[in-house]
Amino acid sequence: MISFSKLLKENQFPKLAALLLLLVLLVIGAVPGYMTGHWQWQKLPPITSIKQLRQLRQQGLNLPGWETIEKSQQQIGGRKWLMQINKKQGTQTQAILLLLPQTDDKNQPEVEWTEIQSWQQWNVAQFRPAEFTVKLASTEVKVEAQFFRASTMKQTFAVLQWYAFPNGGNPSPLQWFVADQLAQLRKQRAPWVGVSIMIPMEPLGQVETTWSLTKSIGETVQRALMAGPL
Secondary structure (H helix, E strand, O other): OOOOOHHHHHOHHHHHHHHHHHHHHHHHHHHHHHHHOOOOOHOOOOOOOOHHHHHHHOOOOOOOOOEEEEEEEEEEEEEEEEEEEEEEOOOOOOEEEEEEOOOOOOOOOOOHHHHHHHHHHEEEEEEEEEEEEEEEEEEEEEEEEEEEEEEEOOEEEEEEEEEEOOOEEEEOHHHHHHHHHHHHHOOOOOOEEEEEEEEEEOOOOOOHHHHHHHHHHHHHHHHHHHHOOO
């Protein structure tokens, strides 16, 4: 049996903390339902912005400082994503934006990152966690993401991925689930949008050389989502 101290040494404490919090939330949510006979998960609170989220896949996302030069829908795995090619105004810099907005009250993030990797047939390298902060009016939120180099025989990309929430973002479905459970305690929900940003870079180069640009685009996307469909 693996000891608790060994798990801590292996940097598993954040995962354990998330699981313990999840158990607490389930208990808190289950007890009132058990006492009254009305189970909360029989009828989830509605996503108040579901109309805007559905429109996002059709209309795209307007990014200040960027021009949308191409827009289409792509079937990736079992879901339809919006693929938007953007060009930074006054430059030749391009970025491919993939968005998967929640379109139903019961939609949950699942295995989107694996499906994109399979769709693109990427070789992944230089993978690391990433963070950035977004300010909108008086609100400041932290976004955690995954950042890596993805290459094929023809092209290499810097990639940034996360699930965007109204109060931040994270690449883990578990973190969205915790956020949604906390929101449900307030009779609300945590809508989400899957975000994958792909920036062309030199073949097999160092992905860190793109971080400043990638971070800037990530901040712009999160801010636009918070100001609009989220």
